[in-house]
Amino acid sequence: MNTPISRPISAGPALVDPFGRHVTYLRVSVTDRCDFRCVYCMAEDMTFLPKKDLLTLEELERVSEAFIARGVRKIRLTGGEPLVRRNVMSLIESLGRHVKSGGLDELTLTTNGSQLARFAAQLHDHGVRRINVSVDTLDEQKFRTITRWGDLKKVKEGIAAAQKAGLAIKINAVALKGVNDDEIPEMIRWAHGESMDLTLIETMPLGDIDGDRTEQYLPLSVLRAGLMDQFTLEDIPYKTGGPARYMQVKETGGRLGFITPLTHNFCESCNRVRLTCTGTLFMCLGQEDAADLRAPLRASEGNELLDAAIDEAISRKPKGHDFIIDRRHNKPALSRHMSVTGG
Ligand code: SAM
Numbered sequence: 001m002n003t004p005i006s007r008p009i010s011a012g013p014a015l016v017d018p019f020g021r022h023v024t025y026l027r028v029s030v031t032d033r034c035d036f037r038c039v040y041c042m043a044e045d046m047t048f049l050p051k052k053d054l055l056t057l058e059e060l061e062r063v064s065e066a067f068i069a070r071g072v073r074k075i076r077l078t079g080g081e082p083l084v085r086r087n088v089m090s091l092i093e094s095l096g097r098h099v100k101s102g103g104l105d106e107l108t109l110t111t112n113g114s115q116l117a118r119f120a121a122q123l124h125d126h127g128v129r130r131i132n133v134s135v136d137t138l139d140e141q142k143f144r145t146i147t148r149w150g151d152l153k154k155v156k157e158g159i160a161a162a163q164k165a166g167l168a169i170k171i172n173a174v175a176l177k178g179v180n181d182d183e184i185p186e187m188i189r190w191a192h193g194e195s196m197d198l199t200l201i202e203t204m205p206l207g208d209i210d211g212d213r214t215e216q217y218l219p220l221s222v223l224r225a226g227l228m229d230q231f232t233l234e235d236i237p238y239k240t241g242g243p244a245r246y247m248q249v250k251e252t253g254g255r256l257g258f259i260t261p262l263t264h265n266f267c268e269s270c271n272r273v274r275l276t277c278t279g280t281l282f283m284c285l286g287q288e289d290a291a292d293l294r295a296p297l298r299a300s301e302g303n304e305l306l307d308a309a310i311d312e313a314i315s316r317k318p319k320g321h322d323f324i325i326d327r328r329h330n331k332p333a334l335s336r337h338m339s340v341t342g343g
Helices: 057-069 088-100 116-125 140-147 152-164 181-193 220-227 294-299 304-314
Strands: 025-029 074-078 106-111 130-134 168-174 197-201 233-235 245-249 255-259 272-275 280-282 290-292
Touching (some): 057 272, 140 152, 152 168, 168 181, 181 197, 181 220, 290 304
Parallel strands (some): 074 106, 197 255
Antiparallel strands (some): 272 280
């Protein structure tokens, strides 16, 4: 997979779902493993997939290229923690060539930042220009409690290294009632003070965790109303191709995003599908329906079967999801964890 230039990708027909939405954004979960155990994401004692079930990095590249040939312009690597997958940098290097050749507009990743100090410069060399780093609190003790295993100091060092390498950073924070809601103004000032965007995310009911999600769930409509006592928030048309809606914070001059799958879903403009590390394609983060791409991928060296499976999957992309969190629905809406499909 270390050919010096990217193979030319012959263009196939665009991927258009039954609702006329063009699929131009692929998220790839390169591993379900993570070096953190965030309380809203995983149970502490997780059983991970056997390594033999994973697509190899070459196979992940091949599926990604099949999507690029069908009009995908943006790829986000996620997980689990993408930077803990062995040799992941070789996949990033290969996919980065499509950015350099104009085949992709953007290659990016979502990371917990734990390995960034080590990899930031290489990410930039391979064509990554923007990354999302997940940070839910600026309090070291609380950070340890939320992530169970994480070290905030190390993450901050990673962020500094990434900025030094020239990567633009967006901080993602899951809003957790009674945990970090009182800290959001401070996080806005911190992120914007360091020239980073901040996006707030509602907790989604994915996978069994040790606690009760209804205790953690904080509607962002409520949080935003509170923020307006301290900040002037102005709607702006800024878009990154993802589901966040952005506002400008007048006092800091920075951007604040809101991802609100529960209080206001964003399905009508969905341009995304998600590939897991075992080659399963989820057409919607919030539905069980999925398509197996591993079998057609492995059945032949050419991409005809894979292409046909992708077409068939896109023809089943649902209109939207229906997450609910309330006291009557405190079971997860879906049994799989976010670490399987990737955030
Ligand atoms: N390990 C990487 C990271 O920490 O960003 C990438 C994977 S992680 C699953 C991606 C994002 O999903 C993180 O921002 C995380 O906070 C978020 N996340 C995980 N479980 C979630 C849930 N149930 N609801 C909302 N966001 C969740």
